[in-house]
Amino acid sequence: MSVSDATTALTEELAARDDMIVCEGVNKWFGDFQALDGITAVIKEREVVVVLGPSGSGKSTWIRCINRLEAHQEGRIVVDGVELTNDLRNIEKIRSEVGMVFQQFNLFPHLTVADNITLAPIWVRKKPKGEAEELARSLLERVGIPEQAEKYPGQLSGGQQQRVALARALALEPRIMLFDEPTSALDPEMIKEVLDVMKELAMSGMTMMVVTHEIGFAREVADRVIFMDDGQIVETGTPEHFFTNPQEERTKLFLSQIL
Amino acid sequence: MTATMGDPAAGAGPVEPWDGEREPAQKPEEPSLSAGEWLGRNLFSSPVNALLTAVFSLLVLLVVRGLLNFTFSEERTWRAVKTNMRFLFTHAYPQDQYARIWVCVGAIAVLSGLSVGLLARAGRGISMKKLSMNLMATGGVIALGIVLREPSAIVDDEGVALHRDASAAVGDSFADWLDANAFTVLAVLVLANAALAVWFHLQGTYLRGGPEPRVGHGVLVLASFGVLIVQQYATGEIVRESFVDAMSDRAWWWLAAAVLAGGGAALWSGLGDARRRNTFVPAMYVFFVGAGVMVLSAWVYPWGHYGFLEGEFINEPGRTVAMTTKLPWTVMLVLLVATYELGRVLRAAGAGPRLRVPLNLLWVLTPFVLYWAVLRDPDLDWDHVLSTDLPMALFFAAFGGLVVWFLAHPRIGESGRVVAVVLVAVAALNWVAAYFGWYPMLQKARISFLLLAVVALLAHNFAGDRAQRMKLVAVWVATMAVFHWLVTLVNSPSTVDTPTDALIGGFGITLIVAVFTLLLAFPMGVLLALARTSKLPIFRVLSTVYIEVFRGVPLITVLFFFTLIFNLFLPDNMTLVDIAGATIGFALFSAAYLAENVRGGLQAVRRGQYEASDAVGFTTVQRTLFIVLPQALRVSIPPLVGQVIATFKETSLLAIVGIFDFLRIADKVISAQSEFLGVKREGLLFVSFIYWIFAYNMSKHSQRLEKRLGVGER
Numbered sequence: 016m017s018v019s020d021a022t023t024a025l026t027e028e029l030a031a032r033d034d035m036i037v038c039e040g041v042n043k044w045f046g047d048f049q050a051l052d053g054i055t056a057v058i059k060e061r062e063v064v065v066v067l068g069p070s071g072s073g074k075s076t077w078i079r080c081i082n083r084l085e086a087h088q089e090g091r092i093v094v095d096g097v098e099l100t101n102d103l104r105n106i107e108k109i110r111s112e113v114g115m116v117f118q119q120f121n122l123f124p125h126l127t128v129a130d131n132i133t134l135a136p137i138w139v140r141k142k143p144k145g146e147a148e149e150l151a152r153s154l155l156e157r158v159g160i161p162e163q164a165e166k167y168p169g170q171l172s173g174g175q176q177q178r179v180a181l182a183r184a185l186a187l188e189p190r191i192m193l194f195d196e197p198t199s200a201l202d203p204e205m206i207k208e209v210l211d212v213m214k215e216l217a218m219s220g221m222t223m224m225v226v227t228h229e230i231g232f233a234r235e236v237a238d239r240v241i242f243m244d245d246g247q248i249v250e251t252g253t254p255e256h257f258f259t260n261p262q263e264e265r266t267k268l269f270l271s272q273i274l
Numbered sequence: 275m276t277a278t279m280g281d282p283a284a285g286a287g288p289v290e291p292w293d294g295e296r297e298p299a300q301k302p303e304e305p306s307l308s309a310g311e312w313l314g315r316n317l318f319s320s321p322v323n324a325l326l327t328a329v330f331s332l333l334v335l336l337v338v339r340g341l342l343n344f345t346f347s348e349e350r351t352w353r354a355v356k357t358n359m360r361f362l363f364t365h366a367y368p369q370d371q372y373a374r375i376w377v378c379v380g381a382i383a384v385l386s387g388l389s390v391g392l393l394a395r396a397g398r399g400i401s402m403k404k405l406s407m408n409l410m411a412t413g414g415v416i417a418l419g420i421v422l423r424e425p426s427a428i429v430d431d432e433g434v435a436l437h438r439d440a441s442a443a444v445g446d447s448f449a450d451w452l453d454a455n456a457f458t459v460l461a462v463l464v465l466a467n468a469a470l471a472v473w474f475h476l477q478g479t480y481l482r483g484g485p486e487p488r489v490g491h492g493v494l495v496l497a498s499f500g501v502l503i504v505q506q507y508a509t510g511e512i513v514r515e516s517f518v519d520a521m522s523d524r525a526w527w528w529l530a531a532a533v534l535a536g537g538g539a540a541l542w543s544g545l546g547d548a549r550r551r552n553t554f555v556p557a558m559y560v561f562f563v564g565a566g567v568m569v570l571s572a573w574v575y576p577w578g579h580y581g582f583l584e585g586e587f588i589n590e591p592g593r594t595v596a597m598t599t600k601l602p603w604t605v606m607l608v609l610l611v612a613t614y615e616l617g618r619v620l621r622a623a624g625a626g627p628r629l630r631v632p633l634n635l636l637w638v639l640t641p642f643v644l645y646w647a648v649l650r651d652p653d654l655d656w657d658h659v660l661s662t663d664l665p666m667a668l669f670f671a672a673f674g675g676l677v678v679w680f681l682a683h684p685r686i687g688e689s690g691r692v693v694a695v696v697l698v699a700v701a702a703l704n705w706v707a708a709y710f711g712w713y714p715m716l717q718k719a720r721i722s723f724l725l726l727a728v729v730a731l732l733a734h735n736f737a738g739d740r741a742q743r744m745k746l747v748a749v750w751v752a753t754m755a756v757f758h759w760l761v762t763l764v765n766s767p768s769t770v771d772t773p774t775d776a777l778i779g780g781f782g783i784t785l786i787v788a789v790f791t792l793l794l795a796f797p798m799g800v801l802l803a804l805a806r807t808s809k810l811p812i813f814r815v816l817s818t819v820y821i822e823v824f825r826g827v828p829l830i831t832v833l834f835f836f837t838l839i840f841n842l843f844l845p846d847n848m849t850l851v852d853i854a855g856a857t858i859g860f861a862l863f864s865a866a867y868l869a870e871n872v873r874g875g876l877q878a879v880r881r882g883q884y885e886a887s888d889a890v891g892f893t894t895v896q897r898t899l900f901i902v903l904p905q906a907l908r909v910s911i912p913p914l915v916g917q918v919i920a921t922f923k924e925t926s927l928l929a930i931v932g933i934f935d936f937l938r939i940a941d942k943v944i945s946a947q948s949e950f951l952g953v954k955r956e957g958l959l960f961v962s963f964i965y966w967i968f969a970y971n972m973s974k975h976s977q978r979l980e981k982r983l984g985v986g987e988r
Contacts, residue, residue, distance in 0.1 A: 084885050110891035121886035125904045134900060135890035141684040143739045180886075187890060 032059040034093070035191055035222045036081060041090035043076060043246075050076045051087065052246035063223045065233040065254075068243035069269060074226045077243070078193050081224070082113040095190055111139055114184030118196040120176045122168040128155070128179050129164040132186045140187060147186070154182040158212050174205030178212055185216075192216065194225040230273065234258060242266050310488070318488040320480050321471035328467040328491055332460065332498050335422065339502055342423045345959070348435070354950035355960045356580040357587060359599075361943060362960070365779020365934045366772050367649075369583070374651065374770075375782070376602045378644045383610045385640060389633055390558055391617020392626055399554040406541035406550065413535025420527050424506040425520035428513045436513040453508040456501055463498045467491060526575070562611055569607050572600035587949050641789045642760055650777055652766035659762060662716070667758035670722045674754060675747045677726060681733035682743045694730040701727035718761045722754065735895045776853050779934035781964065787857050787935075788922045794861035795921070799868025800907075804898065806869065807876050817869070824866035830927055832859045837931045852933055864921045871917055875910030876902065908983050915976035919969045926965075936961055 929938035940957030
């Protein structure tokens with residue numbers, strides 16, 4: 016099967032699925048600087064999309080617009096059928112369906128690992144405490160650190176902290192997971208333990224949007240790679256296609272620098 | 275005092291690579307230094323340090339001698355303080371109601387004992403090394419004080435000091451010469467120290483670490499010390515005790531010094547170096563032993579029996595203190611020890627985490643209960659209670675409970691918000707109506723309604739399953755019960771009969787005003803800080819204006835406004851008593867400062883924390899309560915405690931607005947008594963000492979708190 020055949024097959028299969036994230040002509044400015052320039056893309060259910068691009072290209076801004084940590088100024092963003100507007104209720108609804116993992120983990124330092132994970136299910140999802148604790152235990156099991164539940168984030172290594180952050184996001188049982196450079200603040204030996212958990216998550220059928228510089232992860236796990244530069248989507252395609260046969264000059268230059 | 279602090283350079287061995295297999299190396303135990311070595315390394319390590327040590331120890335000795343001579347001089351009338359203890363601490367609170375005061379102290383002792391025993395992460399306690407060193411140091415300081423203090427004058431039968439005749443006064447004994455030339459001699463000794471420093475420096479003795487410098491400087495420092503002592507036995511014209519008589523007159527003090535220093539030395543040498551370092555006793559036990567000795571001394575040592583009872587001064591120097599003093603204090607100590615042990619037992623049983631919140635709530639509630647229910651002994655009008663107060667409380671508990679139950683449903687959605695807004699509107703209209711005098715209803719109904727409206731607005735943040743909603747309803751019902759009970763108490767007249775407006779005076783009022791000020795100012799300060807960092811311009815502007823106005827006005831002006839002028843703005847049927855006005859003034863003023871401290875803490879919370887809270891879908895209220903405030907308050911503990919101490923001390927301004935507080939009793943009341951006309955210094959010194967003890971303990975406590983909360987952070 017040739018590369019283009021595979022792409023065609025995938026496109027057909029994807030077309031049958033539901034749209035999870037739809038962006039249409041999204042523009043965003045920070046002051047006079049245009050951070051996002053006409054972003055148009057659709058991310059399907061159970062799809063794993065890796066966003067690549069040089070720093071300052073707008074990848075993080077885009078992903079942060081999807082759960083409205085940043086507000087876009089023009090265009091439409093529809094997440095799981097709900098359009099993002101200034102209406103507070105929409106934002107709360109979206110945020111409880113979209114989990115996010117940050118580059119700097121952003122765990123709550125004054126709470127134990129267990130409390131970090133149970134706080135949102137209890138107060139946002141209105142889960143009974145016992146159920147939330149049960150969920151936290153199983154999630155910590157899933158990310159491989161069940162024994163750390165009673166520790167504080169400051170007592171954990173970076174990789175462990177990021178896995179707790181993942182568990183915290185998963186505790187809301189989200190339909191979409193956003194990853195904003197999840198391994199960039201980690202030592203090399205810890206990157207793998209986080210990527211392994213992310214791979215397992217991708218296998219389980221989670222819709223994922225990942226901003227990362229981990230080319231290996233993109234090749235192995237991604238269904239699709241989106242390359243951004245200057246706030247625009249330059250090129251998009253399956254990993255094989257993207258890494259072996261890039262179309263755009265800008266992409267070729269970028270790949271030549273990182274591969 | 276000297277420039278070299280810090281550890282001497284530890285022997286740095288060759289660095290070996292870590293191979294992961296070896297046992298981790300034990301940090302080598304550093305042997306304790308001998309006294310001589312310690313002096314050599316820390317006080318006389320270089321010419322400049324040696325000279326600084328000599329000069330500053332002389333200065334310290336001079337100041338200590340001055341303070342001791344002031345305190346123990348025959349001219350001091352300490353009887354004025356001893357006689358007026360009751361006045362100083364409670365002013366005109368009636369003697370026959372004094373049991374109420376002891377109930378209050380007892381309640382605080384019980385709460386303290388429980389809290390410390392149950393909650394304090396007691397660490398390892400005090401090491402035997404530190405304990406024995408502190409004992410020896412305390413004994414040493416007492417001994418130093420005994421010899422530094424000037425000898426008593428020899429008095430005739432009427433208590434007038436005997437004067438030497440003129441020929442003796444111009445005698446040529448060595449002591450007289452020394453008295454006349456003491457400062458010249460001291461200057462010569464300092465110069466000699468400097469010369470010694472230069473000489474040893476030129477010899478290079480400091481560099482080689484030879485013992486000669488510290489012996490030389492030590493001898494000269496001791497000589498200066500000797501001059502300071504001897505000089506006092508030859509002061510001018512008054513005939514004084516001989517050195518031997520003076521020392522034997524201070525036999526009790528010698529005993530105390532010997533017991534402390536001897537006990538410390540016995541501990542030090544009895545335990546080996548390793549055991550000294552590694553044996554720990556709980557700090558509370560050390561405190562209990564100290565307090566126990568104090569209480570025991572009240573039973574055996576003739577501190578004297580003084581007092582002012584039914585217009586009569588009691589003056590019996592040879593006796594132990596009054597039974598009404600020593601018995602209650604003994605009971606208080608027993609209560610404290612017993613509850614501390616109870617707390618430890620409960621903690622060992624694992625009850626700590628569950629009892630933390632109730633105990634903290636009890637601390638907040640206690641001041642109200644003690645003041646309004648115990649000290650004030652309210653005379654309840656039962657007809658009114660049954661016909662009005664109780665039904666109203668039940669109504670608000672039931673109605674509010676239903677509202678909370680309804681609004682805390684997880685899927686209440688928009689209709690919940692509408693209900694809440696309606697309640698807020700009704701509550702607001704109620705206050706407008708109050709202003710115009712429409713619908714006269716009890717003030718507490720208005721406040722209850724306002725509370726209900728606020729709770730209704732916030733309810734959806736705390737929504738949850740049945741158990742969670744039940745908990746919220748229980749909290750509301752408990753709040754209403756406590757609130758209505760307290761308001762009923764406040765509205766009832768007091769049966770305690772006092773000649774002044776205020777129920778109590780002296781240190782009592784100082785403490786009460788300080789505690790209520792902080793209870794009011796803390797929530798206000800936090801709200802102001804949140805408002806000042808809010809996104810809503812109206813909150814931001816209001817809070818900024820408030821803070822800048824109160825920070826720009828002197829505290830005393832605020833106090834005068836609230837005690838003298840504020841009543842003019844109130845409706846005819848309302849007056850604010852001085853104490854309430856002053857407390858409000860203090861609270862408004864402190865709140866502005868506390869707000870700035872909390873704002874500093876808020877700014878220290880990193881942006882990522884806000885983003886993470888938003889990303890998991892918290893509402894603004896949830897984010898503030900669960901994530902932002904806990905971190906912000908933790909960071910701002912040091913400045914907050916600074917503000918608490920400042921507020922505690924600033925209550926002494928009550929004296930200026932005419933309230934009989936601690937300072938005013940010492941300054942104005944005692945010195946106006948016929949027996950102690952014009953006696954002020956003793957009272958003021960005593961008052962400063964008590965203020966210092968409290969402020970110092972707060973500061974120590976905050977240091978422990980910082981350390982404890984630092985655990986597991988960042």
